[in-house]
Amino acid sequence: MAELEQADANKTEYAFATWKGTKVVNLQTNELPGKGVLQYTILHRFGAFNDDFFYNFMGLDNAQVRLTLDYSPTSWLNVGLGHTGFRKTYDVFAKYRLLRQSKGARKMPVSVTGFSSAYYSAIRVSDGVDRTFGRRMSYVHELVIARKFSQNFSAQIVPTLIHSNLTNRAADNNTQIAVGIAARYKITPMHAITVEYVPVLNPNQYPDLSADPLALPMNVPYSNFTNALSVGIDIETGGHVFQLFVTNARGVAEPFAFTQTDGSWLDGDLHFGFNISRVFTVSN
């Protein structure tokens, strides 16, 4: 048997299933659906716990919804389309594997995956600002650096760049940088606990508006933005991954979740949410 085992040392073994899904909650993971796989996801963020929770049927009556459809033409590239109700936003995205964690002949401590997306907000606005095509666009780029530490524990750090061509105020940063962190622990082969935090390094600060509430346009929230923190559970059932979680981020699409979250965990301004994915193998 020892003679047989010698052979295996020269092979490269790649890490797989670092995460169950392609997203943690709002952040991307390093995972891509396999080659030839079509993936459909349905994402919901319910109304806040502290906003007439039972009257609003536990937040369901004012849920934010996002739908995406993506496809992997190769094992290293995934491309897709999405739609989000908030600001009638349409998006296109691409996700691409750059490095894969491996051991054996070729050693690599982490997996690195890039994600880039562009969002077009189609909402009708009559505030006098000419919404040209360019002004309706925003962009997000994530660089997911992930490591599967053991069969059960994985973690990742995600430097993220969010750019909006049009901001609420002239003084706002068009480009914001966030450094997301996330981890998961598998409690059974099919269940995992996940946690995700996305601190923005240069958030847009708003002055105290109690003195002059008319100083800003109507659609600007009268509070400073907070960082998105989410805690959830992943449940995998064959071709589906169900992700159920609690988050302070109401926005479902990346730019809204990362830079326009105004809920706070301390105030109970939290939302129940879920991401559900379904995969179909359409070609080999």
Add this chain to the structure above:
Amino acid sequence: MSQAQKVSTRSGFVKFFSDAPVEDITAENNQVSSILNLEDGSFAFLVPIKAFQFEKALMQEHFNENYMESGKFPSASFKGSIADYTKIDLSKDAKYTLQFKGTMTVHGESQEITKEVILVVKGGKVSVQAEFLLKCSDYGIEIPTAKKDNISNEISVTVKFEYA
């Protein structure tokens, strides 16, 4: 001399097949190593679990992650011998139907098995082929109730080694 009586391969073939009401699952592995000692009939093979190739990428992931736990148990193995072995003559082409007997280890659990094997000598080369059933429940591989219609407890295994 004794070295010359051992034949081996690093590219042996193993296939398994699960026949369940909802779906059939099959996977193939071409990276199996095996040794056969022609002197005394001792026989062993080692199957790297992660080298099984499935039709669907997600099936392969679930097989490794949820069922075989290949991070913890990277390989399956058999160690034993061909029962009632008498030295075979390599100069004569022939086909022998024999039994092999020994310890099968899958998913970290070992079972004693005895199965049929066909040994073929052709042009001085030896090859073996066997088809047998293994039960997931014998090797501590749990199939959740919700997946009973997708994955059979009885797995049909085919092995084919052509020795050099």
